[in-house]
Amino acid sequence: MSSTGTLATPATSATRRITGVALATLSGLAVAVQSRINGELGVRLADGIAAAVVSFGLGLxxxxxxxxxxxxxxxxxxxxxxxxxxxxxxxxxxxxxxxGAFLVSAQGLTIGTLGVAVFTVAVVAGQSGSSLAVDRAGVGPGGSQPVTGRRMAGAALTVVAVLLAVGDRLGDPDTLGLALLPLLAGVAVAWQQAVNGRVRMASGSALTATLVNFTVGTAALLVAFAVDLAVRGWPTGSPPAEPWLYLGGPIGIVFIAIAAAIVRFTGVLLLGLSTIAGQIVGAVLLDLLLPTAASRPDAVTLLGAALALVAVMIAAVAPSRPAR
Structure with a gap:
């Protein structure tokens, strides 16, 4: 049944799913931009937790x-x-x-060292497997989703794609150790998307679900920041003057609202894969258009980005059964 109480036809369901994929991919592009912004803010403040508090607090x-x-x-x-x-x-x-607070904290703590691309591969690795489990368990508003061969192939191919895109960066043991934070954040993101979808269904408003997300996240970050102050003291960096470095929170509003609104049509896995594809494309574009010392885009990176888009298409066209 659709949200209006009428029976959704297969054509309607397919249209909603395709529209959801397109919106999720665009929101993934926004996440890549948010990652660069919050990572740079963390470097300027010399404190990733403080950067996360600023980002979430402004969004709230x-x-x-x-x-x-x-x-x-x-x-x-x-x-x-x-x-x-x-x-x-x-x-x-x-x-x-x-x-969400954990993810934003990981952005501020690690992207200055890892770069957007390696950060993305770590998030992808955690999110892909976690999305399968969350969908199968029925945590999201769409109920239990079948783990079909195409869905598993799409998740596996996405991981292969991002590994191909940033494989030359994974040989450094220090990089792999630091990547554990975004890996765990990726695992958490799938559960976040599922329960935010539940809040959206209960409230009937994506904005309300987003407000709940930012309220809880900001409270968690304030606790973490208090501990950070007690252990390390006040951040040694200075607040940057550039206004664009404070846009991470508003960008997060768009991402969370879109995810909460469309997860009931796409399921957690397809939402995650579509977002990942957008993140990969966004990371590549950022590295090409606004390169940093850590960015090394080449033909292999571009091939990996294209492969990620193919993976999303495989999962998107997978035949679906009614959720139980």
Whole structure:
């Protein structure tokens, strides 16, 4: 059944899935840009946790103004309160923001050393396998999704694609050790997308789900920052003057809202693969157009990006069965 109570035809379902893939791919491009911004902010502040607090905090401020100001946002808050009261939405399903906080922290802590490309391959490796498990367990709003051969092939081919794209960067043991943080963040992202989709379904508003995500994430980051201050002291860097370095939070709003809105049509795996494809393309474009000392785009990198897009197409055209 569709969200309006009418039976969705196979053609309608396919159209929604394809539209969801396109939107997720575009949001992946935005994530690549966000990664570069938050990574640079972490370098300027000399503290990745502080950069994550700034990014999430600014996003939360925008949402605290935007959501109550819109009729859909106010209705969503009312519906969310009702869903938590009657038990149709569990409190633990509102904790997806902790995973987003972890991802943004990993951006600030590691991208200055790893670069966007290696960061992306680590996130991909964690997200691909985790998405299969989350879909099969039925954590997302679409219920349990079958683990078909094409879906597994799409996930495996995506990992191969990103390994091909950045394989020359993986021989350094220090790089591999630091990549553990984005690897774990990738595992967490799949669960975040699933539960944020649940919040969106309960509230009827993607913006409300995004506000919940940013509220929980900011609270988690403030706790982590307090520990960071106690251990390391105040950040030694200075706040940068460039306005674009403070856009990570608003970009995150777009990404989280899109994911929460479309995950019920795509499932967690296809959403993740589409986002990954966008991230790969975005990382390559950033390395080509705005190169840094760590960026080395070449023909093999471009081939890996193209292979990632093929992997998403394989998973997207996989025949689906009704979720149970």
């Amino acid at each position: 401020v925008v949402l605290l103004v935007l959501v109550p100001a819109t009729p859909a946002g106010r209705r969503g808050l009312t519906a969310l309160r009702g869903a938590l009261t009657d038990g149709s939405l569990r409190p633990w399903q509102c904790l997806g923001g902790t995973c």
